[in-house]
Amino acid sequence: DAKTTQPNSMESNEEEPVHLPCNHSTISGTDYIHWYRQLPSQGPEYVIHGLTSNVNNRMASLAIAEDRKSSTLILHRATLRDAAVYYCILSSQGAQKLVFGQGTRLTINP
Amino acid sequence: DAGITQSPRHKVTETGTPVTLRCHQTENHRYMYWYRQDPGHGLRLIHYSYGVKDTDKGEVSDGYSVSRSKTEDFLLTLESATSSQTSVYFCAISEKGLANYGYTFGSGTRLTVV
Numbered sequence A: 001d002a003k004t005t006q007p008n009s010m011e012s013n014e015e016e017p018v019h020l021p022c023n024h025s026t027i028s029g030t031d032y033i034h035w036y037r038q039l040p041s042q043g044p045e046y047v048i049h050g051l052t053s054n055v056n057n058r059m060a061s062l063a064i065a066e067d068r069k070s071s072t073l074i075l076h077r078a079t080l081r082d083a084a085v086y087y088c089i090l091s092s093q094g095a096q097k098l099v100f101g102q103g104t105r106l107t108i109n110p
Numbered sequence B: 001d002a003g004i005t006q007s008p009r010h011k012v013t014e015t016g017t018p019v020t021l022r023c024h025q026t027e028n029h030r031y032m033y034w035y036r037q038d039p040g041h042g043l044r045l046i047h048y049s050y051g052v053k054d055t056d057k058g059e060v061s062d063g064y065s066v067s068r069s070k071t072e073d074f075l076l077t078l079e080s081a082t083s084s085q086t087s088v089y090f091c092a093i094s095e096k097g098l099a100n101y102g103y104t105f106g107s108g109t110r111l112t113v114v
Helices: none
Strands: A009-013 A018-023 A032-038 A045-050 A061-064 A070-075 A084-091 A104-109 B004-007 B010-013 B019-025 B031-038 B042-051 B054-057 B064-070 B073-078 B087-094 B109-113
Touching: A009 A018, A018 A032, A018 A084, A018 A104, A032 A061, A045 A061, A045 A070, A070 A084, B004 B087, B010 B019, B019 B031, B019 B087, B019 B109, B031 B064, B031 B073, B042 B064, B042 B073, B054 B064, B073 B087
Parallel strands: A009 A104, B010 B109
Antiparallel strands: A018 A070, A032 A045, A032 A084, A061 A070, A084 A104, B004 B019, B019 B073, B031 B042, B031 B087, B042 B054, B064 B073, B087 B109
């Protein structure tokens, strides 16, 4: 599985946008980019995923670089409830399992 | 989470005793997974299933066995629990595998082996 690199931690303020970066320089052409988050004392929660084009859903937006070697998860207006560990994960076509890294611990200040 | 239930939510057991954790889903998803989460290690895959009676090992399968006799249930068994198996265990389900589909995770089982 191709590796991802994320900052260990980030901090932001409530009601401001948050941009969570992920580097994946060894990504292959058929690898999907997934983002999950884990709130305290809960299981991971699916956030968003994409292949090449930018993606939007009710939770977040995913911006994928043109060369696909990096991506950014965008929370448009952070709330205290968005404080969590965010995982950026690559999955190859045909893969049957997710491999989690250490993720980014996001702190939201009131 | 709706559609996936783990039981028990908490369990304390003694070293050397067998323990079975249950994951139950109502989504009729083909794929089911067991992960463990420990401080400093993140989430690690133990075993997964891609259909009834079809299972495969993950990265930390030693000391664990699984069974899936029907679509909705995936059981994780610790044949003889050890203190190193103290962890939080998460079950996950996926409709068609991974690449273009997401996982739904359960709320976890906190297991303490004393």
